[in-house]
Amino acid sequence: MTTPTVTTPVDTASETPTYDSLLASITDADGREILDPATGEVVGRVAFGSPEDVDRAVERVRAAQPAWAARPDSERIDLLLRAADAIEAAAESLAELLSREQGKPLNGPNARFEVGACAAWLRATAATPLPVETVVDDEETHAELHYRPVGVVGAIGPWNWPMMITIWQIAPALRMGNTVVVKPSEYTPLSVLALVEVINGVLPDDVLVAVPGEGEVGARLSSHAGVDKVMFTGSTRTGQAIIRSSADTVKRLTLELGGNDAGIVLPDVDPKAIVEGLFWGAFINTGQTCAALKRLYVHTDVYDDVCAALAEVAQAMPMGRGLDEQNVLGPLQNEAQYDIVARLVDAARESGAKILVGGNPDPEAPGYFYPATLVADVDDENPLVAEEQFGPALPIVRYTDVDDAVAMANRLDVGLGASVWSADRDAARAVAARLEAGTVWINSHGGVHPMIPFGGVKKSGYGLEFGAEGLKAVAVPQVING
Ligand code: NAD
Numbered sequence: 001m002t003t004p005t006v007t008t009p010v011d012t013a014s015e016t017p018t019y020d021s022l023l024a025s026i027t028d029a030d031g032r033e034i035l036d037p038a039t040g041e042v043v044g045r046v047a048f049g050s051p052e053d054v055d056r057a058v059e060r061v062r063a064a065q066p067a068w069a070a071r072p073d074s075e076r077i078d079l080l081l082r083a084a085d086a087i088e089a090a091a092e093s094l095a096e097l098l099s100r101e102q103g104k105p106l107n108g109p110n111a112r113f114e115v116g117a118c119a120a121w122l123r124a125t126a127a128t129p130l131p132v133e134t135v136v137d138d139e140e141t142h143a144e145l146h147y148r149p150v151g152v153v154g155a156i157g158p159w160n161w162p163m164m165i166t167i168w169q170i171a172p173a174l175r176m177g178n179t180v181v182v183k184p185s186e187y188t189p190l191s192v193l194a195l196v197e198v199i200n201g202v203l204p205d206d207v208l209v210a211v212p213g214e215g216e217v218g219a220r221l222s223s224h225a226g227v228d229k230v231m232f233t234g235s236t237r238t239g240q241a242i243i244r245s246s247a248d249t250v251k252r253l254t255l256e257l258g259g260n261d262a263g264i265v266l267p268d269v270d271p272k273a274i275v276e277g278l279f280w281g282a283f284i285n286t287g288q289t290c291a292a293l294k295r296l297y298v299h300t301d302v303y304d305d306v307c308a309a310l311a312e313v314a315q316a317m318p319m320g321r322g323l324d325e326q327n328v329l330g331p332l333q334n335e336a337q338y339d340i341v342a343r344l345v346d347a348a349r350e351s352g353a354k355i356l357v358g359g360n361p362d363p364e365a366p367g368y369f370y371p372a373t374l375v376a377d378v379d380d381e382n383p384l385v386a387e388e389q390f391g392p393a394l395p396i397v398r399y400t401d402v403d404d405a406v407a408m409a410n411r412l413d414v415g416l417g418a419s420v421w422s423a424d425r426d427a428a429r430a431v432a433a434r435l436e437a438g439t440v441w442i443n444s445h446g447g448v449h450p451m452i453p454f455g456g457v458k459k460s461g462y463g464l465e466f467g468a469e470g471l472k473a474v475a476v477p478q479v480i481n482g
Contacts, residue, residue: 003327017198019093026193035192037103037331038321038367044101046189049211051220057209058226060180061152066207069149069177076175077126084122089210090198092113098163099322099330103368108328109243109284118167118195122194124450132469135479147473147475149177150252151228156242159187159333160288160390163195166255168465169231170199170208173474181227181392182210183218185234187334195305214480222246227475232256233290236414236459254463254473257456259416260294260388262409263445264431265306266402266422267299274421274443275309281419281445283372286329287392288337290455291417293445295385296396297405303398307376309458310396311356314372321367331368332391338368341391344384345373348395353378380408388414402431410436416460419445 016234017025023044031045032453049057095111104110129431133145151471155169162184184192189212196210211217215238222230223245229252234241235259246253263281267276281293298306319329332338345359358373373393375384386397399405418437422428425442432440438456441447448454448466455464463473 015088016404017093017341019096022090022093022194023097023190024132025197026190033063034188036100036367038127038369040366040467041294042095044190046193046212048189048212049217050129050184051216053211054183054217054224055226058152058221058224060206061181061209062226063098064204065149065151065179068174068179068204068207070175072446073175076177079202080122080171080175083141083199084126085121086198086201087115087122087195091119091221092196094118094163094191096323097194100163101190102159102188103322103330103333104285104321105322105323105327106194107322109280110328110330111201111322114161114164117164120173121164121167125175125470128175128451128468128471129318130385130468144478144480146478147176147472148478150476151178152226153180153474154224154227154230155180155182155217156218156221156230156232157182157184157192158228158290159185159287160190160290161186165233166192166195168470169233170197172470173229173231174203174207174463176471176475178229178474179207180209181221182208183221184210186212186214189448193265196221218242219245223249225249225252225270226398229253231465231474234258236461239271239461246325252473252476254465255461256290256454256463256465257459258388258390258414259290259456259460260386260412260414261291261417261419261437261445262297262435263293263300263419263421264402264405264409264435265296265302265426266420266427266431267301269302269306269421270423271302271305272308275306277376277444278306278310278421279313279317281441282394283329283392284373284446285313286319287341287394288333289389289446291439291446292388293394293419296394297399297408298396299402299405300398300400303396307356307374307394307396307405310394314357314374319369319371329372329392333368333371335368335392338370340387341370341389341393344387344389345370345375345393348375348378348382348384350380351379353384353395354394365380372469382412386412405435406431410434413458414460415457417446419443421473 028047358371
């Protein structure tokens with residue numbers, strides 16, 4: 001594989017879709033209503049597919065796969081770069097649709113950021129080299145490791161970062177010569193259909209096909225004999241179902257599942273210096289992020305100061321409808337998630353924990369808004385700590401001995417990310433090495449980068465995404481010996 005040297009510029013100006021034209025191209029008048037979680041208004045209507053639609057989609061992409069794989073790598077690279085250009089040209093329309101459907105604000109690390117990340121990830125995936133590896137080269141043997149396309153990839157995604165996660169799944173798959181069937185979350189199909197529509201403006205027919213629908217559509221993809229690999233991001237429970245349903249066909253799987261990331265604050269920190277990082281580590285996308293900081297362990301020496309500084313930041317962050325430019329926090333995406341957050345905060349309050357800010361949603365207000373909530377003096381056994389809240393409510397647990405903090409961080413059966421916060425990098429790295437998580441950040445939490453491998457341990461899943469490791473994950477290794 002080669003690094004791209006030439007980008008073919010595309011004249012997208014004349015064909016840039018408006019919000020209305022983009023929505024019209026993916027909407028079906030008889031389809032299921034998709035509601036704005038901030039207002040309850042109908043955003044659009046989507047014709048949900050059936051398992052038989054999956055069969056037809058798989059047939060189409062299977063037929064297109066050999067020709068796609070036969071193209072030189074440089075051509076696929078060029079098309080990914082043109083897809084990035086097309087996304088950028090449609091960025092405002094895509095961001096508006098994402099904001100309306102998912103709820104996330106246009107500004108802050110939200111809708112515009114997500115659309116920008118889609119273009120950036122496509123470009124980085126196009127630029128990632130994956131050279132043939134010569135593993136033995138002596139007088140008797142010459143052995144090389146090549147990476148061939150796996151064939152047809154099924155991409156099943158969640159509703160929290162619907163566009164970005166779709167790109168994470170499809171960009172490496174396409175680059176490696178696979179064709180793809182995408183199954184978006186039933187909560188956010190419009191965003192993904194719009195993204196696929198824009199990308200398909202530059203791709204050949206039948207290389208990338210989306211089938212919106214319920215879980216049964218994902219289940220058919222993950223058991224289908226014509227699908228060779230499933231990229232899945234979602235809950236651990238669904239990941240387990242996919243493992244079971246993929247067994248008969250021995251599919252390759254990448255599973256990015258739920259997390260309950262711990263952050264450990266060591267006693268030497270300056271609370272004011274870390275507090276913005278802590279806040280956004282926990283509250284990015286209003287807490288609906290797989291690798292968000294979901295339980296914070298703070299040394300007793302700095303506990304009160306960290307809590308006070310965090311409360312100040314949390315109170316200053318505007319929450320509201322995503323299309324209002326000043327907001328940086330939005331609603332929960334759906335009622336079920338709102339109920340989970342409300343239940344966990346209520347349970348913490350009833351147990352005697354202290355609500356520092358938030359915890360008081362307005363039952364009369366429209367939309368699934370739950371205020372940014374900080375819960376102090378909470379026991380490590382409390383459900384708000386032990387269960388994934390996936391929303392804007394952060395429990396803050398006090399500790400005195402760092403060994404106890406490490407034990408508490410490691411006690412759960414998930415391990416996506418973790419973080420350590422300290423003025424002493426070596427001390428932080430020593431604690432990081434003891435944490436059971438796929439990524440440990442130091443003095444930040446949750447940042448991902450297209451060249452840095454990302455994946456979980458324990459029940460947070462297996463397989464790596466991004467960079468050369470991500471390309472290998474959507475390929476099959478082949479040794480040429482001789
Ligand atoms: P979910 O598991 O409910 O749904 C994810 C997708 O799986 C949806 O498209 C759904 O329709 C589909 N699905 C449902 N049943 C299926 C089945 N039997 N077979 C195949 N597909 C099926 O997850 P969600 O509620 O959309 O997302 C939230 C969860 O995802 C959280 O736990 C979060 O931590 C996790 N998540 C993880 C990452 C990561 O990178 N590790 C990223 C985002 C979200």
